[in-house]
Amino acid sequence: MNKTNTSQNTFIIFFGYLGRCFLRAIESIGDAAVLSATSLAHLFHRPWQGKHIVLQLYALGVGSFVIIAITGAFTGMVLALQGYYTLAKFGSESLLGSGVALSIIRELGPVLGAFMMVGRAGSSITAEIGIMRVTEQLDALQMMAVNPKARVILPRIIAMIIALPLLVSMFDMIGLGAGYIVGVELLGVNGGAFVGEMIAKVTPMDLYAGWVKALGFGILIGIICTYMGYRATPTTEGVAKATTQAVVAGSVGVLVLDYILTSFFL
Amino acid sequence: MIHTEQLSRHFDDVIALNNTDIHIKAQQTTVIMGGSGSGKTTLLRLLAGLECPTSGHIWYGDDDLNGMSQKRLYQLRARMGMLFQYSALLNSLNVYDNVAFPLVEHTKLDNSVIHTMVTMKLEQVGLRGFENLMPSQLSGGMAKRVAFARALAMDPEVVFFDEPTSGLDPISAGVIASLIGNITKHTKMTSIVVTHDVHAGLEIADHVILLWQGKVIAEGTSDVIRNCDDARVQQFIEGRPDGPIPFSRSETSYIEDLLHKPGTVRIS
Amino acid sequence: MQSYRKTEITVGVFVFLGIMAMAWMAIKLGQVGGLGSSGYHVSATFEDAGGLRAGADVMLAGVSIGRVASVQLKGQEEALLQLEIQQGVKLTTDAIAAVRTKGIIGERYVRISQGADDETIEDHGEIEETESAINIEDLVSKYIFSSSE
Incomplete structure (x- = not known):
């Protein structure tokens, strides 16, 4: 009797916990959607936030260029090395160019680029907005009749949406260049075959797939990171937690969205 | 000029304000005092429209803050200033740009005019010449004075002060308090100060409101408050540890708990 | 203001480079929009x-x-x-x-x-x-x- 009671209790606790987590997740998603939608609506209202979008593009986009370039270069290099190793077993090294190009353009460029942006720019967005919340800077903006959604959230989301596709394209270019150097100069694959295969196998659809992904990830990261910062518990600990959560949620979100978008573009 | 009507604010089951009615007269310094958790900061945030009340109304003349459109609220705020407890200077801007911020946002004044106005405000708080420092380079007292200058930038009609003297050394606190007193007198603005600094509060107040557990327990000029018979008021202004306001917030007595909980303490 | 001008120019260069990268890939690799076809x-x-x-x-x-x-x-x-x-x-x-x-x-x-x-x-x-x-x-x-x- 006693035993069944405890196991029943365990079930109730388990399902209660599960239900609570689920409801809280739904609630946060709804809250984030409303927050970003009301913020983005200010794009069409005066005052125009162009200057602040440019400043954020500088902080998030230009500031991330180096890390994106390094990631892109090493991704291209390792892909060429690994691809060569595998393809050489079948004597089809000539396919190396298309292998590297398709992997980078369709998949690795957008996904790794997005990861780097979550880690570098996304976390700083969350921490910055969270600290503005803790130090009452958001309230101070309110009191100076400046809407923090329009001034703080909107420029960051927009800058993220603009910057990510541009950065991903640069990632792709640098990755392809680095792949070419390793494949052709170091491993001795025929240069003409490398470039020829690359051009022959990459279709416009592959490029669209990469760009649509980059755009989607930009929107996702922008929304998640601004939301986490804006709704952070106003304590130092709360900001730290929000930053971690933003990076985790951003990265997982990118992977889930990647699967969904990939299934559309096959 | 500003008055509240049956104003309540609950946080889940904690009652911060309970049907409070207060009146704030124009061109005076009103000081709202009370211990920690007495609801005074909540009251200030409600008056400034930073939070929404659970029930009740806040009247600015004939305008109700409750249910006001955002546009109207922002119009009203253009005539308000606020000095936050931790200054809340914008990190990314230097002292000059912080003070100039409201002017740049809301006026179409020429840069040279703004420069003159900012210099005047900084002179008022005694910080002319510190324009190029960043907020992180300022001491607490200086940051507060910069925030003060910013709050005054638009020549507001109403200025809110949230714990203006807390966390400052006695001299800085005195400087801030006298600034509030002097500037209120000279510029004919309405100051609403929330503080638990009894000395400074009574010094600068034209009108004092004492809150306890979300209720007004005493109201009047500084002298009225000093001579108030209410034991709670006396305990508060004298800062005595024992009195009707309990030091411990626990509902039950710890010793009773120990005696009645089985297995905790055995008295042989 | 001078520093904002500089920021603006840097962002301009950044956006230009990004668009160039996109255009290069579109024209050279994808042969989008009749340019290569x-x-x-x-x-x-x-x-x-x-x-x-x-x-x-x-x-x-x-x-x-x-x-x-x-x-x-x-x-x-x-x-x-x-x-x-x-x-x-x-x-x-x-x-x-x-x-x-x-x-x-x-x-x-x-x-x-x-x-x-x-x-x-x-x-x-x-x-x-x-x-x-x-x-x-x-x-x-x-x-x-x-x-x-």
Whole structure:
């Protein structure tokens, strides 16, 4: 009797916990959607936030260029090395160019680029907005009749949406260049075959797939990171937690969205 | 000029304000005092429209803050200033740009005019010449004075002060308090100060409101408050540890708990 | 303000570089929007397209002269290919199109051998002589058959 009671209790606790987590997740998603939608609506209202979008593009986009370039270069290099190793077993090294190009353009460029942006720019967005919340800077903006959604959230989301596709394209270019150097100069694959295969196998659809992904990830990261910062518990600990959560949620979100978008573009 | 009507604010089951009615007269310094958790900061945030009340109304003349459109609220705020407890200077801007911020946002004044106005405000708080420092380079007292200058930038009609003297050394606190007193007198603005600094509060107040557990327990000029018979008021202004306001917030007595909980303490 | 001007210029350079990267990929790799696809179309009917896909190479004497634009079923038993051939490459009316394989696991492609005719195929013309894909399984089974006989 006693035993069944405890196991029943365990079930109730388990399902209660599960239900609570689920409801809280739904609630946060709804809250984030409303927050970003009301913020983005200010794009069409005066005052125009162009200057602040440019400043954020500088902080998030230009500031991330180096890390994106390094990631892109090493991704291209390792892909060429690994691809060569595998393809050489079948004597089809000539396919190396298309292998590297398709992997980078369709998949690795957008996904790794997005990861780097979550880690570098996304976390700083969350921490910055969270600290503005803790130090009452958001309230101070309110009191100076400046809407923090329009001034703080909107420029960051927009800058993220603009910057990510541009950065991903640069990632792709640098990755392809680095792949070419390793494949052709170091491993001795025929240069003409490398470039020829690359051009022959990459279709416009592959490029669209990469760009649509980059755009989607930009929107996702922008929304998640601004939301986490804006709704952070106003304590130092709360900001730290929000930053971690933003990076985790951003990265997982990118992977889930990647699967969904990939299934559309096959 | 500003008055509240049956104003309540609950946080889940904690009652911060309970049907409070207060009146704030124009061109005076009103000081709202009370211990920690007495609801005074909540009251200030409600008056400034930073939070929404659970029930009740806040009247600015004939305008109700409750249910006001955002546009109207922002119009009203253009005539308000606020000095936050931790200054809340914008990190990314230097002292000059912080003070100039409201002017740049809301006026179409020429840069040279703004420069003159900012210099005047900084002179008022005694910080002319510190324009190029960043907020992180300022001491607490200086940051507060910069925030003060910013709050005054638009020549507001109403200025809110949230714990203006807390966390400052006695001299800085005195400087801030006298600034509030002097500037209120000279510029004919309405100051609403929330503080638990009894000395400074009574010094600068034209009108004092004492809150306890979300209720007004005493109201009047500084002298009225000093001579108030209410034991709670006396305990508060004298800062005595024992009195009707309990030091411990626990509902039950710890010793009773120990005696009645089985297995905790055995008295042989 | 001076520093904002600088920021603005840097952001301008950044956006320009990003768009250049996009444009390069679009034009060079994807051949988007007709920039890379100036050519004429010819069709060819095969008994067996052997898994050929749109985008595959079309080669003449080992040189790529175009790509397969589409692969469709014609009637209920044949494959109809649309080939996009570079402008300037003239195919004779008796040219032969064959589906072939590069390397042993390599991609399928269309190999074209010129004929001897003087006339050339116009835009939207047809290559009439085709050779279907060589099916390795068929070859192997044929070999086994013949050796067992």
